[in-house]
Amino acid sequence: MHRSYQPILPCGNKYLQQKWDHACYLEHRRKVQAAKPTVDNNAPEIFSHLQQKFKKLKLEDERLSNIERNNKKLMEKMSTIMRTTGRVDNINVHKPKSLNREMRQREMQRVTRENQAMQERLKQVEPQYNHLKWLEDWYKSEKYENNIARYPHAWYTAQRLQPKSKARKVKSAKNSEKSKRVQVRTST
Template sequence: MHRSYQPILPCGNKYLQQKWDKATYEEHKRKIQISKPVVDTSTPQTYGHLHLKLRKLKLEKDRLSIIERENRLLLEKMSRIMRTKGRIDNKNEYEPKSLNRERREREFRKVSQENHAILERIMNCKPQYTVQKWNEEWQKAENYMNSIARYPRGLCKLQDQKELKLKKTTSERDRKKKRDLKDRCVTNKAEEPEEEELIHQIKNQVMITKEKIQ
């Protein structure tokens, strides 16, 4: 019973219902296979002029032809130079020209003349201050300061000079003393071995005399 066809809806004859259901299912499958999509999901159409750019190829071909032509001309020139040992005119007879040269020269002359005139005025200008007058005024000022001062001017300088002289003399004395001490030490060191030799000789003589007495 369980192996027999079981329809979804109640029916009078299961065999006929199975046949009808199968026919509807086959019709449904056929419609699905025949049906077309509402939205076009296929790949877009490819155009040849977008992939194969003829203008670009033509420009590249023209560029290569120009390069080949230049290379050929260069090769011909090099071969001609090699055959004829190269006769090239490298002289340049072009003279540099300037549109505002005359104006610049006029300005330069004008500036140089003005500078020369300023220099002459400076050289011919007489000084307003005289050195002799300054010296006379300074002597007057010194006389005024000497007359106003309580003590004679220049004592501090004299004292400083005396102190410097004393320092120099004391330093020279100390140096002389140090030199004398060094000389004495050197002489004492030189005399010590002589004294030792004398003592040794005396001892030898004493020993010799003792032996003779015995």
């Protein structure tokens, strides 16, 4: 059989070369069978703290213990009612008392007195700004404004209030005056 074997590379002994090639092939097959994948496609690891949610369990236990405690108190009250005459005392005679109430009232009265005194002082203070001088300055600035204006201050409102037919007559009268002036200038 080794005589018919054709090695890939030149060799001195075909029999030994076939043996070595067959041994390499078997080693290769063994490695392929034992090869592990480079990509991990197994299921992810399961962590107990993600599955069990201990905080939720603790809160649930606390809630149940609170309910149990309230039920126990209710049972005790009911048994007391059953053992006694059965009257329920729902009148609360106790009134909460503050140890600091008098101090707070005195402080509130002091602050109120100070605020009233401040209000009185503010009422008696004379203003520093003279509103009459401001009004006088306003009239003076309006006078200056009318002096430098192209048209008098009330001219625009008067024009707006005139009927349109009258405004046209006024315009035509002004145009005729201008044409007369132009004629007079050209003739002189």
